[in-house]
Every structure is written in C-alpha cells, then in structure tokens.
Amino acid sequence: MRRTGTLILMAMAAGLLPAQQVLAPTPEQVGSTRGQDVGDYNITNSFEFGYRFATVFGNDGLFRSDINFGNGLRVLGSSLTVDSKDGHGRYFDELLLTTMGLGNDPYESVMLRIRKNRLYRYDMMWRENQFYDPGVVISGGEHLMNTTRLLQDHDLTILPDNRIVQFDLGYSRNTLTGPGLTSAEEFDTSSTAFPAFTNIRQQYNDYRAGATLHFAGFTFLVRRTWEYFKQDTVDSLSAPEGSTVPGDPSVLQTFARTQPFHGSNGAWLGTLFTNRKHWAVNGRANYASGKGDFALNEMATGVNRFGAEANREILVDGDAQRPTLSSDLNLSFFPTAKFTIVNHTSASNIRIDGNSFYTEYDMSTNTLTLLQFDFLGVRTVSNSTDLHYNLMKWFGVYGGYTFSDRQIRLEEAFNLPGVANGSGSSLYPQESTLSAVSGGLRLQPIKPWTVNLEGEVGHASGALTPVSDRNYHTLGGRTQYRTKQLQLGATYREVYNENAPLSFTSYSSRSRQAGASASWGFNRWLSLDTSYTKLHLDTVGGLQFFAPARETGFDSIFVSNIHAANAGVRFAIGRRADLFAGYTITKDTGDGRPTAAPAGATGAAALLDSVQTFPLTYESPMARVSVRITPKLRWNAAWQYYGYNEQFQLFAYYENYHAHTGFTSLLWSF
C-alpha cells in the first residue's frame, strides 16, 4: 500500500514538474517516500538550502526591475506538514508550514495553517517583495536600492465545521517602505522636472470580525472591517541638481517635500444565502466609508529657467471622503435538472468629495491662495439574466443579456480668497448605458474531448473615454482533449471595439489571441509540456497635440504581434536523478518594419512613426538537475538565462540586458 502511494506520488510529480518555468525552489515532489509517523501524527518535511547567483550584462536597472535575483545563501524553500491520523489531535489536527525564498530572495513568503477539527482554523500568509524601480529616465535611472512591499494576512475561524454558527477574525497589514525616485517641477509649470529621492513610508492595517449563522436553511453572514492607513513619504534632494536640457540654466539647489496622508476605511458586509431544490437566492450589501486628512509642505530654491534666483513654497491641506455602497441580488431557478436561470441585479454608488486649500509663496510673497472643492459621484445599476441548458450529456448551451446604466456627476468648485467675486463652480453630469448579448455552447463528442464556443456583442452609449468599449464584440473558442497521459488544447479569442469614422472621439482596437498547448506524461520518467500563443493587437485613434503648432492631421496607431512559446521536458533516471530543461520566448515582431521611422521622416511625423510599434524579444532557457544522494537527501543545481533585446531604441535609450542566474542546493525531505 505504501509502495502504491509512492508510485502515485511519483506519477503525479512526473506530470507536474515540466510546468515549472521559473527558476524557483526545486519542487518537493522529487523527494522519496513521504511522511513519518510520530505518535498519533504523521509528519512530512522538506527543506532546501542553497546558494543563488546572478551575473548581469547590459542594463542592470531593467534587469533589477524585471528579475531582481541576487547572490547569496537562501532557504530556497521548505514545507512541513503535521496531520493527526485520527482527526482528534490534542492541540491541532493539521499544521502546514511552507516557505519560499527566505534569506534575501526578492520574493519571500511564508504560509501557515493550523487547524483543530470543529474548534478553530488559523491561516497566515506573509509575503515580502523587494522590487526595484529604475525611476525616471532623466535621472540617469539607477539608485540601486530596493523598495520593499510587505504583506501579511491572518485569519482565524472559530467553529469552522459548525452547522449553526461560525466566527471569523482577521488582520492584514500592508506596508511599502524604502527608497524610490520621483520628480519635481519647480518654479513654474514650464520648467524642467528635476529628479528627487523619495523615502517611501506607507502603512495599512486592516482588522475584521464577522459571524456566519445558519438557520432554517438560510445562511447569514455579517462582517465588519476597520482599516487605518498612513502615508508619511518624504521627498528630498541630496545635492543640487542641474537641468539636463541643453541651454536650460535651471538648477534645483534645495528641495524638500513632506506630504502626510492619514485616514481610515470602515466597511460593513452582509450576505444572505439559501440553496433549495428548485431555486436559490443570494444577496450582498457592502458599505465602506473612506476618509483621509492630508497636508503638503514643499520648499525649493535654485535658479529658474530664465537664469534668475528663485524660490517657492507650497502649502496644501484638506481632507477627502469616499463612501461607497454596493449591493447584489442573485435569483437562481432550476425548473428541471438540465435548466438553470440566473438573474443578477446590482447597484453601486461611489461618492468622492474633498477640499484642498492651496497656498503658494514666491520669494516670501503670497502669489496664490486657492480653495478647491471637488465631487465625483458614480452610480451604476445593472441587471443580467443567464440561461443555461444542458440539452444532452454531451451538449449544452447558454445565453444571456446584460443592461447597465451609469450616471456620473462631477462638480468642480473653487474660491480665490484674495480675489473679489473669485469663486465659481461647474457641474458635469453624464449618463452611459450598456446593452450586451452573450451566448455559447459546449460540446463533448467523446469523453476526453470538449469544445466550447462563445460570443458577445455589446453597445455602450456615452462612453467615458475615447478608448472605452462602445461597439464591441468578442468571439472565442476552445477545444481540449484530455486523458491521464495526454492533454491537447487550442484556443482562439478576439475582442474588437470598432468605431467609425475615425475622429478624436472614436477609437478602434482589434485584439486576437490564438494558442495551442500540449502536455504528455509518457510515463513516470518522461514528460513533455509545450504551448504557443499568438497575441495580436492593433489600435487607431485620432490625435490632436502641439508640436509646436496645433497638429490635427495625425492618427495614433499601434501594432503589436507577440509570439510566445513555452516548452519543458522532464527526464528521470530511475530514482537517482531528475533532469528538467525548459525554454520560453516572447517575441513582439511589431508590424514588420525594419526601422522605427522611415528614412527621411522628420518632425511630428517621425516621432509618431517611431512609436507605432516596438519589436522586442525576451527569452529564457533554463535547466535543472536533482540527484539523490540518500533516500532523504538530494543535491540540486539549476541555471536560467534571461535575454532582453529591443530592436528599436526607445527615445535613443537601449535597455537591453542578458543575465545568467542559478542556484545549487541541498534538499532534505521525508
């Protein structure tokens, strides 16, 4: 029996390993027979410790932004499970602890679950991402320091299996800290923007408590959430910064900006649910109140673009509110076992209003005092009905209709305290509607083969932006052939938003995706996995801009043709070793042009030609080997290459890089 379990585990591993495409910790399935009994518990464990390396050539900033692997020792991954064998453990019945990347990988995580049947369940997720933002190009880009986002979620459910009542408590924390780059446009609105360092400090703490009550076939849930947030980011300049624009004498000699923003969000969630033989109802209402108080103090001294000494101080303070309410009601009917009707009604209301008191001083003289009041309200009501009918076991169809109505109300009011009659307000209401019809079918001619076809046609009036969906349709299809050893699939989907004639207010986009994939688990020592996807996008819209005179005769055109392929093969040499090789490539061939802009093109025409397509190749081959030293100990080594190659320069600035990364590690598992 134990041997059967092992074989099943290994067979599963054979099917899973090839799919792994990023040089992450070695999948633990390569371990030998899992689990040891200790008393009434069964324990499984794996622990992978090793050294990771990275060598980078070319643009280090973009590599850090895209990949960010570095050198050093790591606990690449670990997993511990402890399960009670009879479901009556003294303190817990299940303990699950997994980690990834601990010890300075850019992506680190810890997941913990502890559960005692009928009494409690605790889930914890801790994640840290150290990411690198090369910042504004004008700064020369690279400060070589990471910004850190730390996320943690704790959820405790009391009486999780109870059929009458359950309680849940939760806490989440989200912080963003570390250095970054920003920019400041000083002295007037036509000046150069100077790069500045920013010390990011943001913190969000979220507490929640709720209860679920099951009564008379109905389930009621109520949950209260409190969130408190604060942003205390400070921007500064470490040394005088001169303009990089030729002929511009501007210099920023001193600069400091503090901008605290503190506030809270409180939310109530209530749901009601029941599921009967011929009908089901569920509804939800969610109210959230958001509010924050802010202040900004910005001071700069230096030389302005006319060569004169200049200074400026800006003081702003105020508050903003954002109460939102959303509610949904699902009514489901099952007249027969084959037929389902679902009607969904939803309403949401978002109101955002605030005031901002702005004062600006130039050479200690008050140049501007402005009090601005803004309100943005969005009210949306929608109703949709879906009909789903399984005519036969191998054939089902569905269809649906959706109608939405959205009203937007924007109010802008201001007051200039130093100006007689210096106040005014503007009101901009807008209404949009959407009607959409959708449908599809599912075929299963033989058991392992399924075919799905779907489509949707919609029309929206009063779209908010030129690029919003107006007259659109989607068409899609998917076919899959699945057996235990072989999986074949092909998909196609197009989304067209076509609006004519072309003008500043009409915009058209055509997106097509086609792909095929295959997975073959030949046996427990050989498996293959591969996929290919073609992503096409072309867009066109009217353009109006100054260069330097007003230009209206150009269109915004963009063409992208991305070919993405992925392949992996896993080969096991008995129980002694596992080999894996994989390759991914993502290549945008653009529209096929050899140069960004045609020879001889000048001015605005050359500029717009040069941004219509952006051919680029990003590829990443990798290999991994895992060798068994003892039944509980394995040695692993892996290598992954990253190559980023732009065909055209973006603003005469190449970001190309290539890098070799990898690790060697020991995996202890039982």
Add this chain to the structure above:
Amino acid sequence: MYSESMFEGPRSKKRVSRKVLVRGAALFAALYAATLTATAQTPPAPSGFVGSNACKTCHADVWASFYKNPHYQALAAGDRPPDQTGCESCHGPGQAHVAAHGGKTTIGHAFSTMTPKETMEVCLTCHAKDLQKMNIRRSEHTLNGVTCTNCHSIHHSPSAKFLLAKTRSETCYACHASVRAQFEMPSKHRVNEGFMDCWDCHNPHGTFTATWRMATRPPMVEQSAFNDEACVKCHEDRRGPFVYEHPPTVIEGCERCHYPHGSMNGRLLRKPVEFTLCLECHNGGARGTRLAGVDLTTSDHNLLDPKYQRCTTCHVRIHGSNADGLFLR
C-alpha cells in the same frame, strides 16, 4: 495649518469592560452548547449507506492518506449522519456498489461519468454556503462546462491548499495558455515566481458585478473589501480617496492603462511610450467627465521636446492627488 489630531483615525478609546467579556464568553458557550445539541439530534440515516469502513477494503490506496484530506473532518467528528460522512457524503450510498463488488454504474455519484452540472451540485451540497461560491452558477467557468473536478483533485492533490489538481497557477494554465504567456513577459506580476497566485485577484467560482467600468463582468475579478478593484488590495496607495481623482482610474478601472497580467512594456502599460497612451484620451475630443471633452494638452507642451514625451515625469501623481488638480504633486 493643521494639527496632529487631524490624522487620528476614529479608533474607539472605550475600554472593554470585564462584564462585556464575560457576557461574550457566555454567549459563545451557549452557542457552542446549542451546536452540540443540534448535532446530537441528527436525523436517522437514509437507506443504502454502508459506511466508509466498507470502502477502504478495496480502495486502500485512497484511504491510506485520507486523514490528510480536509474532507476527513466530517468522518473524524463521528456524529454526522451517514450521508454527510466520509466517502458516501460525496459518492452517495454504497450498498449497491458493495453488493455488485464494484463498478462505476453502481455508485450513486461516480464523478467521472457525471455531467459538469451534476458534479457541481454534489459539491454544492456542502460548499454552497461559502461566501466565495455565491456566484458559481453564473460564473464563466460554469457556463462553459468547467466544473469542480476540472480544477480540484479530491484524492490525489499535490497542492498544499484547496485540493487543487495541479500546483498553484499551473491549475489555471492548463486552460489559459495565453495568460501564461502574459506572465512570461518582461513586465509582469510575480505569479510564476510563486509570490502571487491567480486567486489573489480572481475568484474562479464567480464574482459579484464590478463596481467599475460599466458593471460588466471582468473575468471573475474579485472586489476588495471596500468595493474597489482587486488591484488596490495590494496597491492601496492608489485608492485614495483623493480630492483630485483621475476619473478613468475610478470609473473605468486600472486596465484602461495597464495590462494586469503582464506586458512587453514597462509598468504593465498598454503602450511602450507614455504620451501615446495619454494622448488617446487627452486630445480635446468630446468625451470624459467634462462635457467639453477631455482636456487637450496645453500649447506650451511641444511634443517634439523630449520632456513633454514622458508625461508622468511631471504629472507624478497620475493615479490621484490631494494637492494638485494636474497631478503635479
């Protein structure tokens, strides 16, 4: 100009009294006792059930590790009626199966022979009450015949949680190969790296109507607790509230400018060059929250000057600002 008290949240400063704690504990105890009473009054078993002990005789491989399965809880409880316990809670009464010495046709619920809807209904017998599954009947997965056992493997899951049929995102990639391609682009969310999972943003069991765009159904994107798009669950600093909102962010959602999965362009942007993205709306056309149209860039913005080609170099607070209507600070 401002005081420290402006930044204090509405935290309650009332101290929880001992009396409240005692009452809370008493209520909890009463509810727990009521639960035990209710379980003791379970109805008699329907006919045809033989109990899980009969199953493990032949299905020893499944039984051997079943204590690690979350479904084992009901069996361990020992006080549930047979139709809610062990193998027969999902597979139905096994008497005929035992009498026939096996065979798929003799099992009440042989999932490999059932339609997607039949499979889902069996699972919903217990799981329908979960908040996460309230929209499963109208989800795109259900409409297209994707059912529970397509993504979950009850007896042979390699996943640490959720009994997934494959590990983490591989579960989704089995069908969504184009999404895998997007996560392999240079600028992407770190899903393949293991830092995130698809269900950080999506609920594969279906979601409520979005509060952004035109209340359409973005592909099963889960709202945050505050009715916002899933993006701000992590990128909370983009949520505000701001005095000066960038209306498309709130009304149309982040996808108006960004690809959420991955992009060949920096910062997940839809276009490689910023001004091409911004000018598609800011061209003076008669759309937008201002009836006269989205503002045309001003005449001093000579697009041939490189500094005006990188809009967010100056408009640094493009997602929303409290201090400047032009998002300059």
